[in-house]
Amino acid sequence: LVAWKRNCSSCCLFSYRSDRNETSKLNCSERITWKYSPVSNPALRIYPVGLGDEGNYTCDTANSEGNFRFFSSLTVIVPPTVTLTHDKSRVAVCQASAGKPAADISWIPASNHSSEEEFHHPNGTVTRVSYFGWANSSFPSVTCLVTHPATNQTLLMNLT
Numbered sequence: 001l002v003a004w005k006r007n008c009s010s011c012c013l014f015s016y017r018s019d020r021n022e023t024s025k026l027n028c029s030e031r032i033t034w035k036y037s038p039v040s041n042p043a044l045r046i047y048p049v050g051l052g053d054e055g056n057y058t059c060d061t062a063n064s065e066g067n068f069r070f071f072s073s074l075t076v077i078v079p080p081t082v083t084l085t086h087d088k089s090r091v092a093v094c095q096a097s098a099g100k101p102a103a104d105i106s107w108i109p110a111s112n113h114s115s116e117e118e119f120h121h122p123n124g125t126v127t128r129v130s131y132f133g134w135a136n137s138s139f140p141s142v143t144c145l146v147t148h149p150a151t152n153q154t155l156l157m158n159l160t
Contacts, residue, residue, distance in 0.1 A: 094144035
């Protein structure tokens with residue numbers, strides 16, 4: 001016997017009984033399958049994975065050698081959408097939208113004239129916006145560096 005369960009009250013229970021060669025699903029999406037064969041390697045596959053799949057999972061196995069329990073935690077990382085624009089008042093705006101976790105934004109050249117805002121969305125993603133004032137700057141261009149566990153991006157804007 002192999003059984004995967006997400007640790008919440010009405011979450012999916014996905015199991016296989018080798019004595020009957022029978023797989024059963026209770027409250028499971030079609031996105032949840034075996035990665036390989038449940039007989040040889042009962043790894044769980046969730047594809048495509050989504051933010052709602054985050055959580056703690058338990059795998060219980062029983063065989064002639066005994067009963068075993070394994071725990072696994074799934075954290076979903078979402079890369080942000082990055083844009084770099086400027087407005088009429090000579091402020092560069094670097095936005096890292098809907099990332100999880102929030103992206104880090106920095107500027108080249110470094111400036112004391114930058115500020116940030118952060119917006120938390122109901123789905124757990126975060127939009128971070130950084131403003132770089134270059135009205136009194138002699139720099140011909142500015143670079144926005146966005147650092148995130150899923151992706152790192154560098155955007156260059158000419159300010160002339």
